[in-house]
Amino acid sequence: MNRIDLRTILRSLIVLVIQVVLLKRIDLSIGSFNYIHLFLYPTLIMFLPIKTPRVLLLILALAFGLVIDVFYDSIGVHASALVFMAYSKKFVLQLLEPVEGYNVDQSLSFNKMGFLWVISFTAILLFLHLAWYFSVEAFSFVYFKDIIFRTLSSFVASFVLIALFLLIYNPKN
């Protein structure tokens, strides 16, 4: 049990470091098309065990988000999106609930949940996260088209990245 928690913490740290050290510096702009941003940190909340209490989940989301924000110089924006994602996690789980239900101790890995399940789970949550994030970043629905562009392009890029990450770092149990 402790070992799992330790692994989770370690994995969280790695993700945070990758996000703020590496991904932040990667510039995927093609000419003036600078809509692509890479997001790995949503996995921090996505793949916390199902049994994590929602209140704890929300507080963790705020904490992680603020850490990211400190490095991105955008206090509150990432945190807001991550809190939103943490809140919607339960509904997405309900949406994708298998016929036999979830095992309380279940981790959300390919092995346990199946490839397709993990992919759709990740995709929905990532999309929600990005849509919220870019809305808050623009802070006005005047930039509606801009928000859509950024969300979609970042979604594709980040989704590929997260899929790779999950394949490389596949949480057992």
Added chain:
Amino acid sequence: MRNLLLFIVKYGPFFLFILLEILCFTLIVKFNQKQKSIFLNSSNLFVGYINEKTSDAGSFLNLKDENEALRRENAKLLQKIINSNISKASSSLDTIDKSFTIMASNICSKTINLRNNFFTLCKGSNEGIQKGMGVIGNRGVFGIVSEVSENYAQVLSILHSQSRISVALKNKTHHGYINWDTSDPRYVTAFAIRKYADIAIGDTIVTSGYSTIFPKNIDVGVVESFKVESGGETFLTRVKLFEDYNSAKEVYVINSQLKTEFDSLNYTNE
């Protein structure tokens, strides 16, 4: 209490979510220049919109006062014009400068279809209206105050069979008086203009200023047709009035400062 606790437990994550989002947005607006400026701008827009609407509503409620103030202003300007005309005409007399004062008033009630028409002003002796003062509208002469009570004044309309107002042809020397023939409230008849007068259709008829009731050159109407009175020395002139007495709601009361002096002279002559 138990229910409250259950409620909190059940919806705790939701409230926490709302709370955390509020916290995040507070942080965003506080620490991010771009979002801050958008927030301030749009809140200014919003507040500005609200302010504009409330002031619109307020100004609608104030329309009456506003109107009153404007009419008072109008009266003052009218007074200036009339008095400056007079002082131009007789520039040597300084005293004449203040010879007319003008006051705005509403019409409380009126008739125009009777043989003898009166109308009532919503101001009376309390506001300084006295018997014998002239009443004019925006476009012409209305009548003469005939009775005054504390808060109302009755005005003998120009559309009264007994009204006689001294008039003249504008920019010409000949003068006469007008009287209503009691049929059409758009027309009056001008009498006593000498038949050698240089009159033409379309000439403007104005007050003569020979009485102290009306200042000189207040518009009355325009000559529509004229003919020599049968066997007489004067024209019968049909005059189309400028003022539409049916729709008029607001008038100005003219007070001549020199009236008492003028009248006392006339009385001694009688």
